[in-house]
Amino acid sequence: MIIMGLDPGTTGGISIVETQQNKLPQIIFAKKMPIVSLYGKKIVDTKKLHESLNNFKIDISIIEKVHAMPRQGVTSSFQFGRSFGALETLAYLLSQRVDYVAPAVWKKYLGVGASKKDSLDMARLKFGDNEIWNKITNDGIAEASLLVLYWVSKFKN
Numbered sequence: 001m002i003i004m005g006l007d008p009g010t011t012g013g014i015s016i017v018e019t020q021q022n023k024l025p026q027i028i029f030a031k032k033m034p035i036v037s038l039y040g041k042k043i044v045d046t047k048k049l050h051e052s053l054n055n056f057k058i059d060i061s062i063i064e065k066v067h068a069m070p071r072q073g074v075t076s077s078f079q080f081g082r083s084f085g086a087l088e089t090l091a092y093l094l095s096q097r098v099d100y101v102a103p104a105v106w107k108k109y110l111g112v113g114a115s116k117k118d119s120l121d122m123a124r125l126k127f128g129d130n131e132i133w134n135k136i137t138n139d140g141i142a143e144a145s146l147l148v149l150y151w152v153s154k155f156k157n
Contacts, residue, residue: 001059002057003058003152004017004062004091005062005143005145005147007033007141007143008063008080010033010083011140012083012144013032013033013138014141015147016028016029016030016058017152019152027127027145030132030141031049032140033049036048043083043086044082044083044086044087049090058095059097060151061099062100062150063087063088063147064106099155106150110146112146116139117136119139119146120133121133126146
């Protein structure tokens with residue numbers, strides 16, 4: 001089974017994990033969220049993302065279920081929603097099924113703390129030592145990978 005995890009937002013990440021019976025899940029694709037500047041605003045580069053993902057036959061996409069934050073500005077909220085919607089659309093186009101998981105749910109289940117380092121450390125523990133986990137800005141990739149791990153351990157028969 002091929003499962004894609006999506007950590008939305010301009011600092012998020014994408015991870016595609018392959019699961020096979022009696023084998024540990026393996027990351028087969030990992031990428032920081034590709035960003036393009038449009039009218040002075042950073043948005044997800046869906047064209048680049050689609051080109052990167054189009055060759056995968058994705059069974060399920062897991063998207064972190066996010067919402068606007070208190071005291072977040074209107075412009076920031078709109079930009080974040082725009083990024084989320086772009087990823088959501090891409091997931092529906094490329095996957096047979098799409099599920100959503102709130103950060104508090106998957107982080108509690110896996111025992112992941114709130115910091116970027118916590119996500120990177122847990123990804124290193126669960127997926128093995130990899131140079132990806134050495135860069136703090138790859139926390140979005142770590143969270144996307146851990147979303148998949150949560151879904152696999154919680155829902156896959």
